[in-house]
Amino acid sequence: MTDRPFKALVVNEEENRTFTRGIAWKQVSDLPEGDVLVSVHYSSLNYKDALSASGNRGVTRKYPHTPGIDAAGVVEWSGSEKFGKGDGVIVTSYDLGMNTAGGFAEYIRVPESWVVPLPQGMTARQSMMFGTAGFTAALSVYRMMAGGVKPGDGDVLVSGASGGVGSIAVSILALLGFSVTAVNGRKDETDYLKRLGANSVISREEAENPGSPPLLRERWAGCVDTVGGDILATAIKSTRRNGVVTCCGNAASFQLPLNVYPFILRGVSLVGIDSQECPMPLRTEIWKSLAESWGRIPIESFVTEIPLDGVSEAIDRMLAGQHKGRTLVKI
Ligand SMILES: NC(=O)c1ccc[n+]([C@@H]2O[C@H](COP(=O)([O-])OP(=O)(O)OC[C@H]3O[C@@H](n4cnc5c(N)ncnc54)[C@H](OP(=O)(O)O)[C@@H]3O)[C@@H](O)[C@H]2O)c1
Structure with missing residues (x-):
């Protein structure tokens, strides 16, 4: 060449x-x-x-x-x-x-x-509208659902909702019929998040509860977290029995102030999301979903x-x- x-x-x-x-x-x-x-x-x-x-x-x-x-x-x-x-x-x-x-x-x-x-039916332009952020959002939703969370189970939480991963996670979950609560803080993006399909929008202050007891009122069937820190810890403490929380980012903090009670007393699962080294068979399956039904956001x-x-x-x-x-x- x-x-x-x-x-x-x-x-x-x-x-x-x-x-x-x-x-x-x-x-x-x-x-x-x-x-x-x-x-x-x-x-x-x-x-x-x-x-x-x-x-x-x-x-x-x-x-x-x-x-x-x-x-x-x-x-x-x-x-x-x-x-x-x-x-x-x-x-x-x-x-x-x-x-x-x-x-x-x-x-x-x-x-x-x-x-x-x-994938068949997807253009290069469409694939890059999703890019790594969209792939990570889709992988998070996939892993939450693989852990047993279904539309109709109750509200699911998405943090960092107006960001790249968050926006696509909100949209995919809404498309699949989930009732989505979006956490938004930088500036009020309520109208934007509702257009994407969020049922309700809460502030970062409402989503975090620093120094709270090990378990909080059961609120979420599942959670797609992109920010870490107190918001992730509070989400885990507020997740219902056998719910699934995914963790992909640290936009707020890399710390996770938590103890074991949500896992051993409520069976909550915390699933790590690593798009970078995602195995090729799962990677191609996620891209196929984005080219097909999940891409209709x-x-x-x-x-x-x-x-x-x-x-x-x-x-x-x-x-x-x-x-x-x-x-x-x-x-
Ligand atoms: N693990 C992986 O494979 C993987 C792949 C891609 C991305 N990531 C990570 O995922 C995270 C999100 O990526 P992105 O592309 O969506 O980034 P982004 O477009 O910059 O969005 C991040 C969002 O987080 C929220 N946020 C920012 N600072 C915050 C703070 N101090 N406290 C609470 N919320 C805060 C904001 O949303 P609101 O204003 O709506 O609250 C912001 O829009 C990043 O940490 C990124 O490195 C990980």
Whole structure:
């Protein structure tokens, strides 16, 4: 395959550990070795990208670096028997955009084990409207339901509801017939969350109860938590007998002030959600659900589409806590 120039967002480390970013020309030969070269058509913005773009060493160790944990497009060259030139593919998770050049670029090159065939009926654009946030929301709902929680069992709680994962979780749960209570705090997004299908919206203050007793009144049949900390602890203490709580994020805190009573006296399950290393059979099943029935949520209504040269500004807004819904990047 001949080398060629392409555009990418590049983050550079300057003196005094300051980080600058801008669009630069790269060569395909600059990309890491890999089995599949993908011409990226769409990417999307996730919080991890904002961390990578601002020098968070827990996400990215070495700069210059191109972030972007999500990418979808078409195979341009393949050394793998599983994929051929022209195949539509999704690449998210694993090391993409962390220490491997990511999806904020016209090309990525990755191992075949990271590549998901674009499900039938789904376009690259649709897949990136969901992206890692949508995949994580769907995985959370799937694991909650696999634990036995069904529509009709009672109210389910979604925290961080106006964020990327939260918005999609609210929408999928409402589509499936769950009665959803959304936790929202940054600014009042009640109208937005009700349009997504939330039955009621409560404040962060109402959702957390620091220093409360080990068990609280049974309120939730299940919970999709994206924020951690006191809100997650309070949700677990307020979950009904044999309910299921999923935990995927730490937007509020990585701490979990709790004791064992909700688990041993009420049989509550706490399920960890790790989209990054989700096994491939479950990964393809979740993408298939998003391409089929679960994808029928009104996702266009909370997606903002930006070009590659708008990513830097969108990252600043995300770091300033002004991000809402999903940001789709047209490459
Ligand atoms: N485990 C995984 O595989 C995985 C995958 C994707 C994302 N994540 C994690 O999941 C979390 C959510 O991701 P996202 O893409 O939805 O992020 P996001 O778009 O930035 O949304 C996070 C939401 O959390 C709420 N929030 C922010 N700060 C808070 C605070 N101090 N206290 C309480 N709530 C707060 C806000 O919602 P309201 O204003 O509506 O309250 C915000 O919109 C992040 O921690 C992310 O790293 C994990």
